[in-house]
Every structure is written in C-alpha cells, then in structure tokens.
Amino acid sequence: MADMQTLHAAFAARIDAILNALEMEGTLPSETPRGNVTVEPPRDPSHGDLATNAAMVLAKQAKTNPRALAEKIVEHLDRDPDITSTEIAGPGFINMRLSDDAWRRELEAIAALGADYGSSTMGDGRTVNIEYVSANPTGPMHMGHCRGAVVGDALAGLLEFAGHRVVREYYVNDAGGQVDVLARSAHLRYKEALGEDIGEIPEGLYPGDYLKPVGERLQQQFGDAYKDAPESEWLPIFREQAVAAMMDMIREDLALLGIHHDLFSSEAELQAAKKPEAAEAWLREHGFVYDGVLEAPKGKAPPEDWEPVELPLFRSTQFGDDQDRPIKKSNGAWTYFGADLAYHLQKAQGADELIDIWGADHAGTVKRIKAAVAALSEGEGKAIPFDVKLVQMVQLTRNGEPIKMSKRSGNFVTIADMVEEVGKDVVRFTMLTRKPEAQMEFDFAKVVEASKDNPVFYLQYAHARIRSTMRKAGVEPSGKHLDRLGADELALVREAAQFPRVVESAAKAREPHRIAFFLGDLAAAFHSFWNAGNDDPSKRIIQEGDAELSAARLFLADAVGQVIRNGLAILGVEAVEEM
Incomplete structure (x- = not known):
C-alpha cells in the first residue's frame, strides 16, 4: 500500500509518460531536460483542477511555439479517462479538469497510506545538517530562543518527511568571554552556598537565581577549597x-x-583540536586569507586608541561584503567569525547540505559566512549548499500589554514558564503561523482563546470534531459507497489532496510554516462543510436512515483527520482527541 501514488504524483507521472511518447515520435528531442516542468493546481481554481507548464518550458527545445506543443500534449491528455476536459490558456499553459472518480480514488489513497500520506522521496536520502537554537550556555532557555528553536525543529521534521536524512545540531559557544562571566557568577553562588553574604550581584555578572543550585553543587563537590583561591585556580574548573x-x-x-x-558540538573542543588553524591554512593556500590592515571605522573619527594592526583577513569583499573580515583578534584569539569558519567546515564534512537558523540580528553576517562556506566546500571537492534562515524576535504581550524581559537582569520569560502556562502544542503551532522573517506578537491571552480567530484552537477543534463524530457515529466509515459523495464532499477532498504537493513545495523552499498555513485552510474548509449541516440537515455527516451515505461521509471526515494529524506530526504538534 505504501507504494500507492497520490493524485499529484500520478498526474506528474502521466505528463512524464506523454513527454516520453513525444520524444519517441520525434516531436521532442531525445532526453530533453524536464527539471522545470510542473504539474500543480492553477492559481485560480475556476480554471481547473491541475495545470502544467510543460509546453511553455519545452517549446524552445522542440523548436516550435508553446501553443503548438500544448496541442500535441492535449491530444494525449484527451485520451485519459480521468481527465474530463483540457484547455490551453494564455501562451501555453494546459489546464485540466479531473473526473469525480479521480478524487474518490485519492480519498482511498489517504486511507490506505495513513500516516505516510504526503510523505515524499524527493530528498533521496541526502543528509541535511540543521543547526538551530545554539544559545550561549549562560542560563535557561527564554522566549528570545523559542521561535528559532521551533522553526528549526519543524524544518527538520518537514525534511525528514520529504525523504532527507536530517542531523539536528546545537553549537555550544563555550569558548568566549561570556562563559568566563558565567564561571565568576557561579563562583559567587558557590561562596553563597558556603554561607557567605554576597549582597547585591555585582554589575557584569549573571544575577539569575538559576545559578544557586550550581553554586550548591560546587560547594558539595569542592567544599571550601576554592573559597579564597586565586581565580586562575578555579576559573577553568x-x-x-x-x-x-x-x-x-x-x-x-x-x-x-x-x-x-542529535549532536552538540563544542566550540572549546573545536579550538582544542586546532580546527580553526586547519581552516586558516587551507584558506591561505587557496588565496582566501591574507595578512592585511583593517581600515579605520567608517563614518566617524576613529577612537583615540585605534591604531592599524596587521591581522589575517578573509577576502569577503570577493563575495560581495563591504570589507574583508578578520579571522583573528590582535591578541591572537580567534574572532567569532574565524571560529565559525572552522565549525562550518566540520559540519560540511558530514553533510550534503547545511542550514543555519539565526536570529534576525545576525543578518549582517550572512553574506560573509556563506562566502566562507562556499570557499571551504571547495576543499571538500564538492559544492555544499548552505542556507541561513533568519528569524525575527517575538514580542510578548498579555491582553495587548507588552511583557518586558531582560536576560542579564534575570527578569525574563523562560520557555518553561511559557509551556507551563499555555502548553507545548500552542507554543509550537503559534510560532509557525507567521513567516519566520515577519514580526510576531505572542499574546498569552489570545493563544488560548476558544475562537476561530485563534488558529491553534480552530485547527485543533476541527480534529476534535472529527474524532468526536467518529466516536458517536454508530456506523463504521467505509470506502464502499464513495459514489454517494457529491460536489460538496469532493470539494473537501480537493482541499485535503493538496497536502502531498504542499509538503514537497515547503520542503523545497525550506519553509515549514507553509504546512501550518495549509492546515489552517483545511480546517476552515472542514468547518464550512460541517456548518452547512447546521442549516441543511441533509448535509450532515451522519444521516439517519442512510447508512451508506453516513459511512461514505465518515470515511471522508476520517481522511481529513488523517491529513491534519500528518501535518501536525511534521510540526511536532499533537492532534487532540477532544476539547
């Protein structure tokens, strides 16, 4: 059953077979590239059920005009019993209307494939490394990390469903000055655990209470051995x-x-293994790094203590950056960029593609790190596709009033606080109801509101309605009488049947929010179908005295529920059984 083709895949295969036939008869040259041929619903549903651009993109190779080639393709399409009509539109698009039986078979495919419906082999087992979260290890996760965490994790689920092998990676920034500050903050809490009155936390240290248990564990482990010891003795420990x-x-x-x-990579371990030195050596050898002097800061007079210093510079201007970037500081330590170069080289050695999920405040770094990865991947003898997804911060509100947060003061809203108040599924789905690059407001009151204006509730309610109907039916869903389903029911099938195509397009674009958008549309279509029965009893799912029609409509409702579950599973959200 798992080999059953979904409708969109089946018609893509039929178009492919027609193009093979046109090659055989000499209308198309042999082995004409077809990578840009698409089969998808037209933008305007009134134009038909499916459309293909095959004639548009292949006419040049066929040495004819698109409409002439479209006519040849239509000759073959008109012989297909599942196509009731074809139309050549505009410069050569071909619109197709499908038979009702084609949609009924798609309903059977949803039931047969179950949790596999919509999955794809487009990834062909390629390994994609997705790095997301990677917050500095200086405190609990807070709302500043939440959106990127959810986007990255949902993208991982999407790419796995679309046939990729995914490595979920977290880069631990444990080699910078912030972890020295953390160690000093922990030492203060250690002294507190020993009974010392530490008073107000000094400026520059982390003040949060989350460090108290750390200090207590250090006290239990070391006693008072480091209470008055010089910093050089206790800081590394x-x-x-x-x-x-x-x-x-x-x-x-x-x-x-x-x-x-799946993987936590340490910056400190990376540096201890001399990975940045190895990356620098390769870059120098290939002319991407040279010793040079940075220009004075632009747009203002340089600071009094500024002086030109020769540093190893990466030729980022060669890749569109406004200046070349240092990979080391004047004291010999690696810059963040320099260490990041080596880290990405390490990732590239174990993957076919890299994706980073970053906060929008890192936008200025994207061009240079992409350039560096392009240079380094040459050293691996293969091009490593690399994409950076930027995620905007989330504004937290309650009934429209902003909630202030500050990590350094310790007054921040943690992910734990959030999940405790509204639940994991609400947090995850809400974070995907906007494009990641768009501004977002998370209102603690609105996300739990029981109204159709709340996309989480509206979707979960659709699934709960379906499950409740199945429990109360008294009739088993059955695919034996699908011929009883009419235009309204088949319109709902058409909506659900978009799912496999949406999965592939979302995976191709690396945009998991498209799944959330689709689920919202499907929920709206189901609620509309359900509500029609409130006005007209003949449109209700369960029909007293007509077991065949009830069984067929239950079969449809169950299939819609399956598609909702499949979509939510990609996003890491559970489908509720009742509300």
Whole structure:
C-alpha cells in the first residue's frame, strides 16, 4: 500500500509518460531536460483542477511555439479517462479538469497510506545538517530562543518527511568571554552556598537565581577549597562545571518543547583540536586569507586608541561584503567569525547540505559566512549548499500589554514558564503561523482563546470534531459507497489532496510554516462543510436512515483527520482527541 501514488504524483507521472511518447515520435528531442516542468493546481481554481507548464518550458527545445506543443500534449491528455476536459490558456499553459472518480480514488489513497500520506522521496536520502537554537550556555532557555528553536525543529521534521536524512545540531559557544562571566557568577553562588553574604550581584555578572543550585553543587563537590583561591585556580574548573550544568538545563527546557538534538558540538573542543588553524591554512593556500590592515571605522573619527594592526583577513569583499573580515583578534584569539569558519567546515564534512537558523540580528553576517562556506566546500571537492534562515524576535504581550524581559537582569520569560502556562502544542503551532522573517506578537491571552480567530484552537477543534463524530457515529466509515459523495464532499477532498504537493513545495523552499498555513485552510474548509449541516440537515455527516451515505461521509471526515494529524506530526504538534 505504501507504494500507492497520490493524485499529484500520478498526474506528474502521466505528463512524464506523454513527454516520453513525444520524444519517441520525434516531436521532442531525445532526453530533453524536464527539471522545470510542473504539474500543480492553477492559481485560480475556476480554471481547473491541475495545470502544467510543460509546453511553455519545452517549446524552445522542440523548436516550435508553446501553443503548438500544448496541442500535441492535449491530444494525449484527451485520451485519459480521468481527465474530463483540457484547455490551453494564455501562451501555453494546459489546464485540466479531473473526473469525480479521480478524487474518490485519492480519498482511498489517504486511507490506505495513513500516516505516510504526503510523505515524499524527493530528498533521496541526502543528509541535511540543521543547526538551530545554539544559545550561549549562560542560563535557561527564554522566549528570545523559542521561535528559532521551533522553526528549526519543524524544518527538520518537514525534511525528514520529504525523504532527507536530517542531523539536528546545537553549537555550544563555550569558548568566549561570556562563559568566563558565567564561571565568576557561579563562583559567587558557590561562596553563597558556603554561607557567605554576597549582597547585591555585582554589575557584569549573571544575577539569575538559576545559578544557586550550581553554586550548591560546587560547594558539595569542592567544599571550601576554592573559597579564597586565586581565580586562575578555579576559573577553568568552574567554567567547565557551570557550562555542563547550563547545558543540562537547556536540554530540559528544549525537551518541554519536544525538541531533541542529535549532536552538540563544542566550540572549546573545536579550538582544542586546532580546527580553526586547519581552516586558516587551507584558506591561505587557496588565496582566501591574507595578512592585511583593517581600515579605520567608517563614518566617524576613529577612537583615540585605534591604531592599524596587521591581522589575517578573509577576502569577503570577493563575495560581495563591504570589507574583508578578520579571522583573528590582535591578541591572537580567534574572532567569532574565524571560529565559525572552522565549525562550518566540520559540519560540511558530514553533510550534503547545511542550514543555519539565526536570529534576525545576525543578518549582517550572512553574506560573509556563506562566502566562507562556499570557499571551504571547495576543499571538500564538492559544492555544499548552505542556507541561513533568519528569524525575527517575538514580542510578548498579555491582553495587548507588552511583557518586558531582560536576560542579564534575570527578569525574563523562560520557555518553561511559557509551556507551563499555555502548553507545548500552542507554543509550537503559534510560532509557525507567521513567516519566520515577519514580526510576531505572542499574546498569552489570545493563544488560548476558544475562537476561530485563534488558529491553534480552530485547527485543533476541527480534529476534535472529527474524532468526536467518529466516536458517536454508530456506523463504521467505509470506502464502499464513495459514489454517494457529491460536489460538496469532493470539494473537501480537493482541499485535503493538496497536502502531498504542499509538503514537497515547503520542503523545497525550506519553509515549514507553509504546512501550518495549509492546515489552517483545511480546517476552515472542514468547518464550512460541517456548518452547512447546521442549516441543511441533509448535509450532515451522519444521516439517519442512510447508512451508506453516513459511512461514505465518515470515511471522508476520517481522511481529513488523517491529513491534519500528518501535518501536525511534521510540526511536532499533537492532534487532540477532544476539547
């Protein structure tokens, strides 16, 4: 059953077979490239059920005009019993209307394929490394991390459903100055655990109470051995211990959202293994890094203490950046960019494609890191596609009033707080109801509102309605009498049948929010179908005295529920059974 083709795949295969026949008869040259041929619904549903651009994109190779080639394709399409009519539109698009039986068979395919309906082999097992979250290990996960975490995880689920092998990776920034600050903050809490009155947390240290348990564990482990010891003795130990404690906390917070990474890569380990040095050597050898002097800061007078210093620079201007970028600081330490180069080289060695999910505040870095990955991937002897998805921050409100947050002061809304108040599924789905690059407001009151204006409720209510109907029916759903389904029912099938195509287009664009948008449209179509029965009893799903029609409509409702579950599973959201 799992080999059954969905409607869109089947008609794409039929168009392909027609093009094969046109090659055989000499209308098309042999082995004409078909990568740009599409078979999808026309933008205006009144034009038909499916449309293909085959004549438009292949006419040049056929040395004819698109309409002439379209006529040849239509000759073959008109012999297909599942196509009731064809029309050549505009410069050569071919619109097709399908038979009712074609849609009824698609309903059977949804039932037969079940949880596999909509899955694809387009990924062909290629390995995609998706790095997301990668928050500094200095405290609990907060709302500033949430949207990128959900987008990254949903993208991973989408690409797996579309046939890719996915590696979910978290890059632990444990080599910068912020982890030294963390260690000093933990040392203060350690002294507090030893009974010392530490007073107000000094400016520049992390003040949050989340470090108290870390201090207590350090006190239990080391007693008072480091109470008055010089910093040089305890800093490396406390840094390692505090980072480990923070990462345990971060994993627990992410688990509340249903997020689990396959790989945690340490920046400190990367540097200890001399990976940045290896990357620099290769880049120098290929002319991408040279020793040069940075220009003075533009647009204003340089600071009094500014002086030209020779540094190793990456030729990012060669790739459209406004200046070449240093990979090392004047003290010999790696810049964030320099360390990032080596990290991406490491990722490229184990993947066919890289995707990073970043906050929108990192937009200025995108061009140069893409350039660096392009350069480094040459060293691997293969082009490594690399994409950066930018995610805007979320404005938190309650009944329209903003909620303030500040990580450094310790007064922030954590992911744990959020999940406890509104639930994992509400958080995850809401984060996908806007494009990631669009501004978003998360109103704690509105996301739990029981109204059709709340997309989470509206969708979950559609599924709960279906499940409730199935429980109360007293009749088993059956595909034996699908000929009883008329125009209104088949319109709902058409909506559900878009799912496989949406999965492939969303996976191709790397945009999981398209699944959420589709589910919203499907829920609206189902509610409209249901509500028609309130005005006209003959349109209700369960028809007293007509078991065949009831069984057929239940079969349809069950299929719509299956598609909703499949879509929600991609997004990491559970479909509720009752509300």
